[in-house]
Amino acid sequence: MSYDKMHRLDQNLRELADQVVNYAMERIAMQPPPLDGPKPIEEIAKMYPTNITREGLGGKEVLKRFIDSYAPATLSSDHPRFLAFVPVAPTKASILFDLIVSASSICGTSWLEAAGAVYLENEALSWLAELAGMPEGSGGTFVSGGSAGNLSGLHTGRQHQGAIRESRPSRWSIICAREAHSSIRSAAAIMDVDVFVTDGDERGRLTKIDLDKKWNSLTDQERSQIFAVVATAGTTNAGIVDDLKGAAEFAKENGLWFHVDGAYGGAALLSKEKRSLFEGIEEADSFVVDPHKWLFAPFDCAALIYREPLLAARAHMQEAAYLDDMNSIPEWNPASFAFHLTRRTRGLPFWFSLAVNGTEAYANAVQASIDLAQWTAEEISSRDYLELVMNPELSVVMFKRKGWSSQEYETWSKAALKDQIGFVLPTMHKGEKVLRFCFVNPTTTTSDVSAILDSMVWKPNWRE
Numbered sequence: 001m002s003y004d005k006m007h008r009l010d011q012n013l014r015e016l017a018d019q020v021v022n023y024a025m026e027r028i029a030m031q032p033p034p035l036d037g038p039k040p041i042e043e044i045a046k047m048y049p050t051n052i053t054r055e056g057l058g059g060k061e062v063l064k065r066f067i068d069s070y071a072p073a074t075l076s077s078d079h080p081r082f083l084a085f086v087p088v089a090p091t092k093a094s095i096l097f098d099l100i101v102s103a104s105s106i107c108g109t110s111w112l113e114a115a116g117a118v119y120l121e122n123e124a125l126s127w128l129a130e131l132a133g134m135p136e137g138s139g140g141t142f143v144s145g146g147s148a149g150n151l152s153g154l155h156t157g158r159q160h161q162g163a164i165r166e167s168r169p170s171r172w173s174i175i176c177a178r179e180a181h182s183s184i185r186s187a188a189a190i191m192d193v194d195v196f197v198t199d200g201d202e203r204g205r206l207t208k209i210d211l212d213k214k215w216n217s218l219t220d221q222e223r224s225q226i227f228a229v230v231a232t233a234g235t236t237n238a239g240i241v242d243d244l245k246g247a248a249e250f251a252k253e254n255g256l257w258f259h260v261d262g263a264y265g266g267a268a269l270l271s272k273e274k275r276s277l278f279e280g281i282e283e284a285d286s287f288v289v290d291p292h293k294w295l296f297a298p299f300d301c302a303a304l305i306y307r308e309p310l311l312a313a314r315a316h317m318q319e320a321a322y323l324d325d326m327n328s329i330p331e332w333n334p335a336s337f338a339f340h341l342t343r344r345t346r347g348l349p350f351w352f353s354l355a356v357n358g359t360e361a362y363a364n365a366v367q368a369s370i371d372l373a374q375w376t377a378e379e380i381s382s383r384d385y386l387e388l389v390m391n392p393e394l395s396v397v398m399f400k401r402k403g404w405s406s407q408e409y410e411t412w413s414k415a416a417l418k419d420q421i422g423f424v425l426p427t428m429h430k431g432e433k434v435l436r437f438c439f440v441n442p443t444t445t446t447s448d449v450s451a452i453l454d455s456m457v458w459k460p461n462w463r464e
Ligand SMILES: Cc1ncc(COP(=O)(O)O)c(C=O)c1O
Pocket: 085, 086, 144, 145, 146, 147, 148, 181, 183, 232, 234, 235, 236, 261, 262, 263, 264, 265, 290, 302
């Protein structure tokens, strides 16, 4: 194809546009989409020798290959029976607006490039900050995920602590509970920071008692290295909210940065029933909550909010001659609040849906998953072949299939996906293999859950 054709919507491309939009609309309309699932690399590699050729294959052929061959080898994370990891459940409005974000080539780096779009992203961030009870003036940016948010928040914390202390320790450390998300340890490794880990209470929940105990067990030198306490507002494995009030007090008493990872659970701030669990979150210096988890936005969208955004700008603003004009604009440069420069305005689909649907619908949708988790816990307790591990605090349910070996959990999980019954993975709890449902999709029904539980009645070794 001649190169100048790539950027013109001629008749051929118009047809392709229709096909792409039709497929996107069909996919959006599916209720539910197919669950699908991974295939071995040999099988995928066999589908076509290559897709990247010198002459190009043309839109129709390439789209067909994606739809017919590669998409079925790709899980639909928004399927109501996708209950592993933390699923996604974007609203229709947020998906539709995501198409507009792509079509509009908005560079969300700076006010200079994207004032209107940044203003709207900030509207959504302010709503989240207010939900957490953080003071007016709190703000930040949307980053790709909770991991990026945790890293950027902790970097800001360390830079700030370095700036306010009389002397910098030779090494830095953070303190958090064992149940903190793996991205906290990963951020610490990237920052070359040590991690002091507390055990938490019997459910693994970080408490003030736990933090004080750990603190008192450390040497003066070790204590002087700690710059931040990290609390989790909804652990990934069990959905437990740490004692945020206690962690905030601990941070204040010891002059530490207070980072709250609410990537998954922060959405439950919307639940009247659960709001009190989050007391203390308003004291956070940095707070992460992912709209691509339980706030119904498409991937990839995590909100990173600072109590004092200026501290983040000091830590993250990139300086270069070619950026001077951009940096000199005082309003708001999203690039200055995290480790990134060029960025997609990934907060816009979330903002659009929030504005379209209203916050009450969001609160009700979050509550639906909390209620479903409670229903599921009761259902599990009523089935004699199952055992509930702990009562769900938010929307994660952990349970055991009595009599199953570790291998049987794995076998069942694979068979359930193969048979398109659901996508559920085992995890570990207190050294034991257990199953875990994570509900964030308000279209998941009690019948979906029952169908999955029914499939666990028999031993799955017939499939081995
Ligand atoms: C509590 C928590 N923090 C951080 C993360 C990482 O988020 P992401 O996968 O968006 O980077 C997760 C992911 O599940 C999480 O549950």
